[in-house]
Amino acid sequence: MFTVQLDTTQDVTSQDQCAVILRYVTVHERLVAVVKCHASTGEYFVDLLSEVLDRLKLDKAMCIGNSTDGASNMQAQYRGFSALMASQSPTHVHVWCYTHVLNLVLADTTGSVLESGSLFSLLNDVAVFIKDSYQRVILWDNEAQDKSHRRLSPIGETRWGSKHEAVEKVFGHFGKPTNSLFLETVLTLAAIEQQANQKPTIRAKARGFKEGLLKYETVLTAQIFLRVFELTTPLSKYLQTKGMEILSAHRMVIATQDSLKKITRDFTTVKAAADTFVKWANENLEEREGGADIEVETSLPQKRTKKKKNMAGEMAQDEALSDALRAYEVNVHHPILDTASEAIHRRFMTHGTLFADLACLDPRNFDNIKTTDLPHNALQDLSKCLVKFDSRATVENLQSELKNFAGQWDRLKASHMEEYNTRTVACERKFSTLKFIKSRLRSTLSGDKLEMFLLMATEKDVLMGLDSDMIIDRVAEKSELMRKLLL
Secondary structure, three states: OEEEEEEEEEOOOOOEEEEEEEEEOOOEEEEEEEEEOOOOOHHHHHHHHHHHHHHOOOOHHHEEEEEEOOOHHHHOOOOOHHHHHHHHOOOOEEEEOHHHHHHHHHHHHHOOOHHHHHHHHHHHHHHHHHHOOHHHHHHHHHHOOOOOOOOOOOOOOOOHHHHHHHHHHHHOEOOEHHHOOHHHHHHHHHHHHHOOOOOHHHHHHHHHHHHHHOOHHHHHHHHHHHHHHHHHHHHHHHHOOOOOOHHHHHHHHHHHHHHHHHOOOOHHHHHHHHHHHHHHHHHHHHHOOOOOOOOOOOOOOOOOOOOOOOOOOOOOOOOOOOOHHHHHHHHHHHHHHHHHHHHHHHHHOOOHHHHHHHHHOOHHHHHHHHHOOOOOOOOHHHHHHHOOOOOOOOHHHHHHHHHHHHHHHHHHOOOOOOOOOOOOHHHHHHHHHHHHHHHHOOOOOOHHHHHHHHHHHHOHHHHHOOOHHHHHHHHHOOOHHHHHHHO
């Protein structure tokens, strides 16, 4: 039996490459193919995987699981890769890569309302704007009072961690602005705006960025995301930890979801954090050279209430909220927190019982298993996956064998690792090697040669185990000239 990891990426020549990795008992993990993709549908990837497995003379029926990212072509309920694989093998288990899924959760959250998109677009544009000119970087260095000589961070397209870093650098921690670069950013933009020798378009951009940062709405939105990131970042770091314990990871996901639910309607704390930031910023701007005329907004601007004319006999009451702060709470704060909580529940809350079964197999839990009885439903999901390979793998037999094995563990000291994957980071490592090879070889490799080079670069132990004479004989068979030179 074996499981499959599948992931795709664009290489430096803008070609889509699909990495196929097999993980098998006793646990091995091998890159077996790197294939140029011509489509991105679930059906295409099933056919692609079938071709790879047929070429390796592997039976698809022996594949008991796969892990992929959370892309829609993998997750679609009817025509997605996982659904099509499960239709061919009813006991096939699909596990989302937890680190990919968390990235999708935060992507859902940061794109839920217009105000969140405006915040991250502003932070990215400011970082790129200052970085793009050495003259602006010099102005930044003149204004900076940071001993660590930090710079603003552009925001990556796919990594939500870069969003956290960008917000944290400019606005500090939630309700704690003292370690932020907000003052340096605003004063640098003001200095650029006042430079008469700059192009009007550059000065206008600087003014627009400065005014965007000084808005109370920007401060409020930043505090909301700092609060969300405080809860999700520890989970993200643990999911990328080597030797991660599966059940602990699942419990952390549940704890994060519960924490988000508790704050979904707590706008008062966010407003208090924003007011603390505004007070700190305005007090420090008055003390800084060139900052006396700069002030952060202390409240949201009140908008004129639009009256909708009712038709005769109409009783509808659909006027917009007249209070700006209340409108922001309902239209921005609540949707962001609701999206984060709902996305975690929707994307993570599957296979909880299977993860609990796999956690029982972790040697770190054997002491508890030796001293306490297993729950009556323990190992049920695992039994469903294994019984088709071995009819003796019933729940009762698995529980009895586990209790016996846990009791002998201290003497055996045999390592055991779970067969299912909760991450596809192995694919990511292969793509790093892929980028290295294509960069070094000036992007001239064809698809077949690229696959061979990548296999040799990542599976060196297999390469070193090959017989040298056999390699020479195989190469000599390629042409008459090679035969004369080598034999």
